Amino acid sequence: MLKYVIKRIIMVPFLLIAIAAFVFILLNLSAADPVLMMMPSEYTQEDYDATAKEFGLDKSKPEQFVNWVVDAVQLDFGTSYKSKAPVSDEVLFRVPVSLKLALITTLIMIAIGVPMGVMCAVKQYSVYDNIVNVLSKFLASIPGFWLGLMLIIVFSVDLGWVPSHGMNGFKSWILPVFTFLLPYLGNYVRQVRSAMLDCIRQDYVRTSRAKGQKESVVIFHDTLKNALLPIITLTGGTFASMIGGAVMIEQVFAFPGIGLKVLEGINNRDMPVILACTMILALFTIGAQLIIDILYAVVDPRIRSTFSKKKKDNTPKLATEGGIK
Amino acid sequence: MEKRTMKKVLAAALATAMVATMAGCGGSGSSKGSDASADTSKKVTSVSDIAINEPGVDATGYEDETAPEGVQAGTEFHYWSNYDIPIYCPWMDNRAAVLSYQIYSNLLVKYKGDRNDIRGDLAESYEVSDDGLVWTFKLREDAKFSDGCAVEAEDFIATWDVMQQYQPRPFSSVASYEAVDAHTLKVTLSAPNPTFIYELPSQRIYGVVCKDELEKYGPEDNRSAVGTGPFYVEEYKTGESFKLKAVEDYWNEDMQAHIETVYIDIIADENTALMGLMDGSINCMNTVDIEIMNNVIDNDLTLALIEDRENPFWLNAAKVEVLKDPIVREALCHMVNWDDLSALVYDGLYPHPNSYFTGEEAPEYSSKYDYDPDLGVKMLEDAGYKLSDIKFEILADPDFTNLEVAMVQQFNDLGLTGITTVTYDGATCYGMLKSGTYDSFPCHNGYDPESPLTPFTMGLIEGGTQPCMFLKAADPDKYAEAEALYNAAATSGDLETFNDNMNKLENLVQEECLALGGLQVIRGYAFTSDVRGAYISPVSSEIQMSFLYMAE
Numbered sequence: 001m002l003k004y005v006i007k008r009i010i011m012v013p014f015l016l017i018a019i020a021a022f023v024f025i026l027l028n029l030s031a032a033d034p035v036l037m038m039m040p041s042e043y044t045q046e047d048y049d050a051t052a053k054e055f056g057l058d059k060s061k062p063e064q065f066v067n068w069v070v071d072a073v074q075l076d077f078g079t080s081y082k083s084k085a086p087v088s089d090e091v092l093f094r095v096p097v098s099l100k101l102a103l104i105t106t107l108i109m110i111a112i113g114v115p116m117g118v119m120c121a122v123k124q125y126s127v128y129d130n131i132v133n134v135l136s137k138f139l140a141s142i143p144g145f146w147l148g149l150m151l152i153i154v155f156s157v158d159l160g161w162v163p164s165h166g167m168n169g170f171k172s173w174i175l176p177v178f179t180f181l182l183p184y185l186g187n188y189v190r191q192v193r194s195a196m197l198d199c200i201r202q203d204y205v206r207t208s209r210a211k212g213q214k215e216s217v218v219i220f221h222d223t224l225k226n227a228l229l230p231i232i233t234l235t236g237g238t239f240a241s242m243i244g245g246a247v248m249i250e251q252v253f254a255f256p257g258i259g260l261k262v263l264e265g266i267n268n269r270d271m272p273v274i275l276a277c278t279m280i281l282a283l284f285t286i287g288a289q290l291i292i293d294i295l296y297a298v299v300d301p302r303i304r305s306t307f308s309k310k311k312k313d314n315t316p317k318l319a320t321e322g323g324i325k
Numbered sequence: 326m327e328k329r330t331m332k333k334v335l336a337a338a339l340a341t342a343m344v345a346t347m348a349g350c351g352g353s354g355s356s357k358g359s360d361a362s363a364d365t366s367k368k369v370t371s372v373s374d375i376a377i378n379e380p381g382v383d384a385t386g387y388e389d390e391t392a393p394e395g396v397q398a399g400t401e402f403h404y405w406s407n408y409d410i411p412i413y414c415p416w417m418d419n420r421a422a423v424l425s426y427q428i429y430s431n432l433l434v435k436y437k438g439d440r441n442d443i444r445g446d447l448a449e450s451y452e453v454s455d456d457g458l459v460w461t462f463k464l465r466e467d468a469k470f471s472d473g474c475a476v477e478a479e480d481f482i483a484t485w486d487v488m489q490q491y492q493p494r495p496f497s498s499v500a501s502y503e504a505v506d507a508h509t510l511k512v513t514l515s516a517p518n519p520t521f522i523y524e525l526p527s528q529r530i531y532g533v534v535c536k537d538e539l540e541k542y543g544p545e546d547n548r549s550a551v552g553t554g555p556f557y558v559e560e561y562k563t564g565e566s567f568k569l570k571a572v573e574d575y576w577n578e579d580m581q582a583h584i585e586t587v588y589i590d591i592i593a594d595e596n597t598a599l600m601g602l603m604d605g606s607i608n609c610m611n612t613v614d615i616e617i618m619n620n621v622i623d624n625d626l627t628l629a630l631i632e633d634r635e636n637p638f639w640l641n642a643a644k645v646e647v648l649k650d651p652i653v654r655e656a657l658c659h660m661v662n663w664d665d666l667s668a669l670v671y672d673g674l675y676p677h678p679n680s681y682f683t684g685e686e687a688p689e690y691s692s693k694y695d696y697d698p699d700l701g702v703k704m705l706e707d708a709g710y711k712l713s714d715i716k717f718e719i720l721a722d723p724d725f726t727n728l729e730v731a732m733v734q735q736f737n738d739l740g741l742t743g744i745t746t747v748t749y750d751g752a753t754c755y756g757m758l759k760s761g762t763y764d765s766f767p768c769h770n771g772y773d774p775e776s777p778l779t780p781f782t783m784g785l786i787e788g789g790t791q792p793c794m795f796l797k798a799a800d801p802d803k804y805a806e807a808e809a810l811y812n813a814a815a816t817s818g819d820l821e822t823f824n825d826n827m828n829k830l831e832n833l834v835q836e837e838c839l840a841l842g843g844l845q846v847i848r849g850y851a852f853t854s855d856v857r858g859a860y861i862s863p864v865s866s867e868i869q870m871s872f873l874y875m876a877e
């Protein structure tokens with residue numbers, strides 16, 4: 001198990017460097033000259049050269065990339081072309097905002113989505129199942145930015161219950177979290193239902209019932225436990241996509257998250273900002289995947305056993321396997 | 326039976342969802358926000374009902390009311406900004422202007438944003454030598470920075486030494502500057518410049534900072550941003566907001582702030598800002614989006630209109646060979662129906678000005694810009710061009726995409742199908758603008774009555790922002806003529822000679838049809854009903870928040 005985790009962790013830096021190189025190449029294919037964009041309306045060639053040197057843009061592209069990687073390891077992501085401020089100052093404080101938003105949303109999604117999905121599977125084709133099914137499809141198809149604005153109109157402008165924007169206390173998180181949650185929830189419930197239905201039809205569930213187990217044990221112990229694998233995958237993937245995918249929510253509710261910063265960086269062709277944000281998002285995505293893999297191993301004994309030390313096999317071997325000659 | 330019940334339940338659920346959706350879409354006719362209808366005579370039903378606000382007049386419409394004395398305890402004002410300003414030293418970022426206007430001050434001030442009312446601010450008086458070259462400013466002895474330090478001439482020297490490295494333009498006519506004594510500052514110009522007074526000494530974005538802090542922390546650190554304005558930054562939450570506090574007993578009584586706390590809230594999305602205005606959490610926002618302005622009116626909020634710049638479509642003859650021919654440029658100018666474009670795209674809000682250059686001194690349009698598409702086509706054909714020979718791409722930033730598409734459609738309808746448009750984000754457009762790698766680009770002419778040389782500084786001088794205005798590629802002789810007129814204007818000893826040369830230069834640029842004309846942008850300022858005392862400069866959109874106060 002430990003070997004499995006270590007193996008996955010060792011891959012992380014290589015993955016990050018590969019992603020950074022990919023993004024770096026893509027950004028350098030852009031038509032705009034970053035030095036030109038930083039120059040005032042009037043400048044001389046000396047000014048241009050000095051700015052290029054100051055930002056290390058006078059070096060060859062491979063050199064620029066290596067320098068960036070070396071600095072990034074020390075959490076120095078360079079200086080923003082646009083604001084001239086250190087990118088670390090502009091980006092790192094945003095990480096907790098996005099992380100908190102994604103975490104709260106994911107927890108609520110699990111708390112609501114799993115029971116709803118389980119209920120739908122248990123009461124398949126019931127009125128409840130059909131209502132949830134229709135509602136889920138409805139929620140999953142709502143564009144986030146539109147939903148956000150509608151919720152603001154109703155709950156902030158008309159009713160005045162919660163603030164329309166900004167991060168001022170508990171109330172200000174309610175609308176962003178629900179705007180973020182609802183479209184994801186619709187999809188999540190349907191997936192949980194589907195995973196449960198896959199398991200609920202298995203022989204071991206039928207056997208369990210036949211043996212006279214209580215229905216709650218059959219559902220939660222025998223079925224849900226086995227349905228956990230796809231649910232964990234879904235939850236982890238959703239969480240990872242939420243961290244970087246909250247751009248719309250952050251934009252609509254004026255939350256200074258990392259998604260918004262990426263967008264700002266892209267709009268400004270601010271390469272250090274884009275690179276830093278991409279790396280942070282990649283790190284969280286890889287981290288989420290790593291946790292999923294570990295949870296897989298915890299939940300699924302088959303994966304655990306693959307990486308466990310092989311115990312001495314005392315079972316008699318068949319002649320065809322070379323046991324008896 | 327069970328199936329029927331199911332259908333009913335599903336139908337009910339869908340209906341409920343739709344009703345909820347409709348309720349959301351329905352807007353808020355009963356907005357809690359403000360009401361411009363407090364005075365029924367001010368009730369407006371469309372943006373075109375509103376007259377353009379005059380400089381020096383309260384944009385909220387309460388010019389007759391008297392502002393309170395001193396600071397109104399407990400008052401808050403929330404202003405909207407759609408971008409963050411990580412470093413707000415005055416030389417760092419032009420986007421920091423909204424903050425700079427409040428936390429910095431300069432030698433002189435355009436009182437209430439009116440360029441015809443320039444008064445002493447940090448300077449209690451100034452003298453200009455007979456030849457117009459030496460400007461001597463006498464500083465107030467009671468002026469202080471927000472940290473309590475006294476302002477001295479050496480602070481200006483330190484500030485300007487840094488500023489001219491970052492913002493060289495306002496120093497283009499400055500030969501030298503020196504501190505004669507602690508409270509006397511002397512500026513020597515390289516040539517007489519009648520517009521100098523509107524720029525370096527009076528623009529708050531070139532405000533002075535404390536020399537000690539600047540030397541201690543350097544030019545790219547907010548701890549150096551200690552100004553002399555009526556507000557100071559009490560708190561800055563990166564990516565969220567600036568909290569400004571009024572300076573109590575401000576040294577310049579004329580500019581004493583009334584609002585105790587001003588927040589500049591950073592909200593990336595204009596629609597969210599509008600919602601904030603509607604729920605009262607934002608007190609003021611500005612926009613050039615006609616839809617937002619219509620929403621402001623529909624929700625009975627106060628809307629004021631301020632004249633902004635024009636955006637001519639500059640033609641890059643250096644990039645597109647066919648545009649070197651003045652006949653082609655003139656023919657194209659005849660083919661654009663600006664009134665239709667304004668009506669189609671912007672509900673007619675943005676008028677078609679009579680010149681590339683706004684302001685009272687701007688020249689009249691010549692007949693070369695009259696809308697006559699048949700004449701345009703005939704000119705091209707007579708000159709031996711096929712309509713398909715005219716090929717170029719109009720570069721558009723997202724603010725103007727609709728306009729570009731509509732304009733290209735007009736050309737296409739006339740058979741000029743080789744004219745296309747492409748949209749890039751603003752920063753890419755700016756990069757392409759500087760490098761000249763575009764065919765045509767709608768860019769504001771940079772013209773400001775307070776700095777009328779600016780568009781030519783950008784367009785005629787090598788390395789400028791708008792090489793599109795270079796005549797070099799089209800006609801080197803005309804370029805030399807334009808350069809001579811620019812130099813004559815820049816070194817004019819008096820305003821009359823200056824204006825005369827400027828008019829000739831503007832006429833030359835227009836007669837050469839270097840651009841396809843453009844629409845006059847109008848900027849809308851929306852307020853909640855409790856705001857008073859909003860004085861906004863045209864073009865630069867400077868708002869001096871020290872005059873703001875809240876209705877009782």
